[in-house]
Amino acid sequence: MKFQNKMFPHPVLDTKRKDFSSGSFKLNLELLEVKENIKIAIKFNLKNIAIEELINTGIAGYFIHFESESTRYREIILMDNNAEKEISISAKILGSRVEVAGGVIALKKINNYTNEFFIKELEGIPFTINPGELLAVGEDQELFLEKEDSLAGISSIFAVVENQDESIKHPSWISDDQILIKLPKKQFESYALLSQTPNMREVLINMFVIPVLVDVLSRFRKISVDDFNEEKESEWGRIILDKLEELEIDLEIEDDLFSTAFRILDTLEMKAMENLQKILDEE
C-alpha cells in the first residue's frame, strides 16, 4: 500500500505535502538481516509538538504497514508511542518485493483537530479525524529481498525456450520470473546442442538477449506509473529497472536503446565475452 500519493480530506504532515509551514516527519528503515527471519529496524523522526502530544496521550500512535502482493501478505503493526522498533518477520511469508509504509494514525476520534503549524490557508480550521485516519506519513518504501530461489543476474532472467508452433510468431514471452525467448524447433535444437559445450551457454544467450532487451526497454519507455509498478513486481522487471536506476539512465531521454542494452548487460554479466575468449583460446 502506498500512502504518499493519497488525497486526504485533512492536513497530513509529510515531506511531499504542503499542509504544514514547518515541522517534519521521516521514516528510516534499515534491513538488518535476511535469513529465516527478516529483521528490520524502524525509526520515526517526528518534529511537530501537537502530533507528539496526541501520541503521548494515546490518542494517536506510530504504525508500520507491510504488504507483499505475491504472497498476499498484508499487516499493520501498531507501535503506540515507540518511535523506534526492531521487527522480525518470517521470510516464508514474504515475496521478494515488500512495500513498506509508516506514519502516525489516529487511534481515537479527534474533534476539532488544529495544529499551530498548519499553513496560513488552513489556520483555525477545525478538522474531525476518525480512528484509522493519518496524521503524518513517511516516505513510501520498498524492500527487495534476495531469496534463496530468487533469480539474480541477466542470464537467469532470460531463458531460451522451444517454440513448438511456428505459426505463432511472438519473439518473446513474459512470465512473472523470466523473459522467455522463443526459438523455432530447429534453431532451438542447435541451441540445446551448442549450449552443452563448456562456456558456450552465456555466449548463446547474449546473442538472443540483446534484441529482446532493446524491445523490453522500448516497452518500459511507453508505460504508465501503474504499469511500471506492476513490472517491478516481476523478478526480471525489478532487476532491469534497478540496473537502469543504478546506471542513472532515464529512458525518456535516452535515444540509443541498443547501447543502453549493452550497458545493462555489461554491468550484469561480463561472462559471455570472457567465455567467448576461452572458447577461442581452446581452439
Place this chain on the structure above:
Amino acid sequence: MKILTREAFNTLTVNRKSNIDKYLEYTPWLDNYFSGIPYEFETNLSLEKAPLIISNNSKDDFNNIKIFYENYKELSLEEASDARLWTYFAHKRYYDYTFKRWILGSSITDSKIRERFFYSRTGKGKLRNALARLWWYGKATYDESYEDPYTLTKILIAKQDIAQNIFERNFSRNSNLTKNILKVIYKMEQNNETLPKREEFRTFSKALIRTGAFAITDILNEEQIENMLRDCIK
C-alpha cells in the same frame, strides 16, 4: 512432493496456445509431451495427494477447500506463491480434478487454460488456478477460534459473489480484515437476519475502498465493519 522444473514450466507457458487441444485429453499428458525429458523434480516437502471430490459441481467447492487446505496447510505463503507448483498440480497431480471441474462439458478457450491451469502471482491470477483457489480460500478463512475452523469458509462459498468481491480487492490481503467481514455475515446468518444482497455488498466493498483512500482500513474491528455493512443494507 514434485513440482515442475523451471524449463518445463517455461515450455508449457510459451506453448500454451499451440497446446490447446491437449487440454481436451481425459488423462494427464505431460509424460508423452516431454517424452523422456525430465520435467518434474522432488521438493523437500512430503505431502500426500489430497483426496479431492472429482466433480464439476460448484457445490463441492466447500468440501474440496476443506480437503485440500487440510492436506496442504503447512505450505508457507512463499511456497504457495510458486507458479511451478500450481501449474504442476493442475497439469499432473490434480489433472483429473482440473479437467472435470473446469473443462469437461464446457467450451475450451485460451483464457480458461491460462487461468485454470497456470498461475500468476500478480493481480487476480492467483485465485483462478483450479487448485490455488482452493488453498487461498482455505488460507484466508481458516479460523481455529470456531469449533469448526471452516465456519467462515462456508460463509464465503455460500456467497460466491461475496467471495469474488472480497478477494479481488487489495484490502483482502489483510487476513484479519477479511475474517472480520465474514464474521459479521456469519453473525447475521446466526441471528436469522437478511444477508446483504449482491448489490448491497458491492456498495459496502466500495465504501471500504473509499475509506481506504484516506484511512487505514486494516485496523477496522468487527464492530466497525458491522456498522459499515449495515449502513449499506437497505
